[in-house]
Amino acid sequence: MTRMTPSEAFVETLAANGVTDTFGIMGSAFMDAMDIFAPAGIRLIPVVHEQGAAHMADGYARVSGRHGVVIGQNGPGISNCVTAIAAAFWAHSPVVIVTPQTGSGSIGLGGFQEANQLPMFEEFTKYQGEVNNENRMAELTMRCFDRAMSEMGPTQLNIPRDRFYGDIDVNIPTPMRVDRGAGGEDSLNQAADLLAEAEFPVMISGGGVVMGDAMAECVELAERLGCPVVNSYLHNDSFPASHPQWCGPLGYQGSKAAMKLISQADVVLALGTRLGPFGTLPQHGLEYWPEDAKIIQVDADHKMLGLVKPISVGIAGDAGAAAQALTARLADRELACDATKEARAQRTADEKAAWEAELDEWIHEKDDFSLEAIEEAKDIPGDWLHPRQVLRELEKAMPPRVMVSTDIGNINSVANSYLRFEEPRSFFAAMSWGNCGYALPTIIGAKCAAPDRPAVSYAGDGAWAMSMVEVMTAVRHNIPVTAVVFHNRQWGAEKKNQVDFYGRRFVAGELDGNENYADIAIAMGAKGVRVDKIDNVGAALTDAIDAQMNRGETTVIEIMCTQELGDPFRRDALTKPVRHLDKYKDFV
Numbered sequence: 001m002t003r004m005t006p007s008e009a010f011v012e013t014l015a016a017n018g019v020t021d022t023f024g025i026m027g028s029a030f031m032d033a034m035d036i037f038a039p040a041g042i043r044l045i046p047v048v049h050e051q052g053a054a055h056m057a058d059g060y061a062r063v064s065g066r067h068g069v070v071i072g073q074n075g076p077g078i079s080n081c082v083t084a085i086a087a088a089f090w091a092h093s094p095v096v097i098v099t100p101q102t103g104s105g106s107i108g109l110g111g112f113q114e115a116n117q118l119p120m121f122e123e124f125t126k127y128q129g130e131v132n133n134e135n136r137m138a139e140l141t142m143r144c145f146d147r148a149m150s151e152m153g154p155t156q157l158n159i160p161r162d163r164f165y166g167d168i169d170v171n172i173p174t175p176m177r178v179d180r181g182a183g184g185e186d187s188l189n190q191a192a193d194l195l196a197e198a199e200f201p202v203m204i205s206g207g208g209v210v211m212g213d214a215m216a217e218c219v220e221l222a223e224r225l226g227c228p229v230v231n232s233y234l235h236n237d238s239f240p241a242s243h244p245q246w247c248g249p250l251g252y253q254g255s256k257a258a259m260k261l262i263s264q265a266d267v268v269l270a271l272g273t274r275l276g277p278f279g280t281l282p283q284h285g286l287e288y289w290p291e292d293a294k295i296i297q298v299d300a301d302h303k304m305l306g307l308v309k310p311i312s313v314g315i316a317g318d319a320g321a322a323a324q325a326l327t328a329r330l331a332d333r334e335l336a337c338d339a340t341k342e343a344r345a346q347r348t349a350d351e352k353a354a355w356e357a358e359l360d361e362w363i364h365e366k367d368d369f370s371l372e373a374i375e376e377a378k379d380i381p382g383d384w385l386h387p388r389q390v391l392r393e394l395e396k397a398m399p400p401r402v403m404v405s406t407d408i409g410n411i412n413s414v415a416n417s418y419l420r421f422e423e424p425r426s427f428f429a430a431m432s433w434g435n436c437g438y439a440l441p442t443i444i445g446a447k448c449a450a451p452d453r454p455a456v457s458y459a460g461d462g463a464w465a466m467s468m469v470e471v472m473t474a475v476r477h478n479i480p481v482t483a484v485v486f487h488n489r490q491w492g493a494e495k496k497n498q499v500d501f502y503g504r505r506f507v508a509g510e511l512d513g514n515e516n517y518a519d520i521a522i523a524m525g526a527k528g529v530r531v532d533k534i535d536n537v538g539a540a541l542t543d544a545i546d547a548q549m550n551r552g553e554t555t556v557i558e559i560m561c562t563q564e565l566g567d568p569f570r571r572d573a574l575t576k577p578v579r580h581l582d583k584y585k586d587f588v
């Protein structure tokens with residue numbers, strides 16, 4: 001036991017967990033602990049808004065595989081983090097949010113910045129610890145860090161501000177990490193038998209492959225099976241895109257090749273994925289999920305097994321360990337799919353080639369939308385850039401080892417078809433939470449964790465306006481990133497619904513001011529580039545990456561896009577309107 005203050009116990013426990021970076025805004029509620037961050041080797045990176053801080057902690061955790069830590073002032077500083085912690089929850093990120101609270105002696109009196117902070121995060125945390133006795137500071141702090149890793153998600157450490165003070169006797173606990181293992185012997189044997197009998201197996205490589213650093217094991221198993229491999233939704237970094245068996249992502253704006261191939265499967269191996277409902281919706285007019293196929297699902301959380309899709313075998317285990325165990329079981333067995341391996345490889349190559357050719361030519365949408373009338377009314381140049389052309393050029397210019405974050409929105413969703421990666425921990429999206437303002441702060445956090453890797457964010461102009469102030473954080477604290485802004489002057493995803501369901505009656509969807517986001521970036525201390533010619537898109541990204549990696553400069557690339565819209569974001573969520581009152585009868 002060592003004599004120390006609770007603030008010292010808190011900071012020493014952070015240090016024991018290898019914490020070197022935290023994100024937030026300074027506040028009196030935790031200033032005694034913050035005062036000794038520096039001698040403990042901990043940097044507090046101050047942000048412009050606390051939501052950005054929590055997104056940065058998320059990006060940091062997703063790249064590093066270690067904890068991301070966010071802290072702020074009690075009350076409004078903490079409530080500002082709720083949206084970003086929800087995004088981290090759905091990304092399974094080990095983010096620890098430290099929530100200093102009103103002093104314990106005045107709780108319930110309605111004091112300054114008082115709030116009941118535990119219920120705010122109850123739905124979006126795996127564990128909540130509250131230091132109601134300063135002697136438990138180290139114990140509860142360590143438990144939050146341990147549970148964030150073992151439960152694969154955010155945890156909350158709530159500390160009344162007076163609990164940082166005093167003198168206590170403390171042992172700093174040792175971090176505990178759980179070895180997950182491959183799963184049960186019976187379920188692994190059953191899965192191996194199904195795979196051995198499969199004539200057209202298909203693998204879904206999911207987020208568990210990324211989080212478990214299991215790409216090598218995934219590739220080895222896929223090569224033994226000779227099967228097409230598709231990415232689960234928004235996990236495009238779960239299998240190397242250069243591999244001949246890679247077919248692209250399922251889900252919204254995913255790969256037609258992936259969808260056509262999985263539709264032929266007799267056995268699907270879902271490796272490290274919960275098979276979320278949004279990642280298996282019909283797309284491109286294809287009802288691709290193979291209803292008659294046998295499904296083998298591997299997930300570290302047993303509660304996910306069979307939750308969304310009926311399965312034949314469920315394996316509660318680590319994706320990498322399970323893949324390794326299955327490979328060992330299949331190594332010396334004769335597989336039914338061995339005889340058709342070459343034909344399956346050719347079919348895979350043909351579907352991929354057809355999809356790539358379609359992407360090359362896909363520069364006009366097929367919806368009923370009068371671009372000419374809109375452009376004439378707004379005096380928009382007719383030669384501005386089609387979003388798909390832009391995304392293809394950006395794809396071609398992406399540097400090796402790039403990390404990309406995408407915001408929510410029409411163009412960013414279409415980017416799902418064009419983002420390809422060679423290594424895990426490269427692609428970050430808000431997952432099922434789908435909040436705007438995600439991409440820029442998340443990529444800043446990712447860059448902080450991996451300064452040797454190029455970092456790029458994608459956002460539409462609507463989402464960009466929600467978080468663009470964090471450009472100042474990147475500039476102030478020398479965390480250089482490249483931000484691409486698709487400037488099409490509209491909330492495109494919802495506007496598409498007004499096209500398809502509401503007779504092109506556009507309400508509240510227009511963002512048609514005269515904003516120049518390149519100039520705004522310059523005013524914040526970054527470089528700003530406006531691009532309105534297709535031949536300049538790739539060069540702009542290449543120059544920005546050079547400035548980021550070689551001169552430590554942040555660049556905002558503003559790309560002037562046409563207002564063409566992609567597939568509706570939620571075709572399943574709307575129906576044609578019905579009106580009963582006479583004054584609304586024409587609004588159908």
